[in-house]
Amino acid sequence: DTGVSQNPRHKITKRGQNVTFRCDPISEHNRLYWYRQTLGQGPEFLTYFQNEAQLEKSRLLSDRFSAERPKGSFSTLEIQRTEQGDSAMYLCASSFLGTLTYNEQFFGPGTRLTVL
Amino acid sequence: KNEVEQSPQNLTAQEGEFITINCSYSVGISALHWLQQHPGGGIVSLFMLSSGKKKHGRLIATINIQEKHSSLHITASHPRDSAVYICAVSIVGTYKYIFGTGTRLKVLA
Numbered sequence: 722d723t724g725v726s727q728n729p730r731h732k733i734t735k736r737g738q739n740v741t742f743r744c745d746p747i748s749e750h751n752r753l754y755w756y757r758q759t760l761g762q763g764p765e766f767l768t769y770f771q772n773e774a775q776l777e778k779s780r781l782l783s784d785r786f787s788a789e790r791p792k793g794s795f796s797t798l799e800i801q802r803t804e805q806g807d808s809a810m811y812l813c814a815s816s817f818l819g820t821l822t823y824n825e826q827f828f829g830p831g832t833r834l835t836v837l
Numbered sequence: 838k839n840e841v842e843q844s845p846q847n848l849t850a851q852e853g854e855f856i857t858i859n860c861s862y863s864v865g866i867s868a869l870h871w872l873q874q875h876p877g878g879g880i881v882s883l884f885m886l887s888s889g890k891k892k893h894g895r896l897i898a899t900i901n902i903q904e905k906h907s908s909l910h911i912t913a914s915h916p917r918d919s920a921v922y923i924c925a926v927s928i929v930g931t932y933k934y935i936f937g938t939g940t941r942l943k944v945l946a
Contacts, residue, residue, distance in 0.1 A: 763936030810878050824932035831878035
C-alpha cells in the first residue's frame with residue numbers, strides 16, 4: 722500500500738499523559754499537513770511542513786503540541802500533558818508541490834485520540 | 838463567519854433522488870476540493886476544481902469563481918452514497934486546506 726499511513730489508529734490515554742502520533746506520507750511527497758477534527762465538525766489546520774521545514778503553525782497549536790519531520794520523510798505529532806479537549810481525530814495529509822500542480826492532498830486514515 | 842460555508846448540514850434522500858450540496862467561500866483560493874468521509878474517518882478526494890465543471894460517474898461538481906460558489910450534485914442517489922461530504926479550499930501560497938463543516942448525507946433504500 723503506497724498511501725498515507727498513520728499510527729496508531731486509536732489511542733486512549735489519561736489526562737496529563739503524553740502521546741505521540743506518526744504519519745508516513747506518500748514517498749515522493751514534499752509537503753505534509755496535520756489537521757484535527759472534532760466530532761461533527763470539519764477538519765482544522767494545525768501545521769504543515771515542506772520537506773523538513775515547518776512553515777506554518779496554527780494558533781490552535783498550543784505549547785503542548787509539537788510536530789517534527791526529520792529528514793523530510795515521516796512526521797510525528799506529540800501532545801504533552803493531554804487534556805480532555807484534545808480528544809479528536811488527528812489527520813495527516815501529504816502532497817507534492819511542484820511548479821505545475823494545485824497541490825492535491827492525500828489523507829491518511831487518521832488517529833483517533835480519546836483523553837479520559 | 839466561517840471562511841467556507843456548506844449547506845445543508847444534514848440531508849436525507851430517497852434512493853434515486855437528485856442531490857445538491859452547496860459550498861460558498863470568502864477567501865482567495867488556488868483550488869476547491871470536494872471530499873467524502875465515511876464513518877471511521879478516512880477522507881477520499883472526489884474532485885479538485887479551479888474552474889468550470891467536472892463529472893465522474895454519477896457525481897458532478899461545478900464552480901463559479903466570480904461568485905465564490907461551488908456545488909456537488911449526485912444523480913440517481915444510492916444508499917452507498919451515504920457519507921459526509923466536505924468542501925475544502927486550498928489557500929493561495931500555503932496551499933493548506935480550509936474545510937467546511939460537512940454535509941451529512943443519508944440515502945434511504
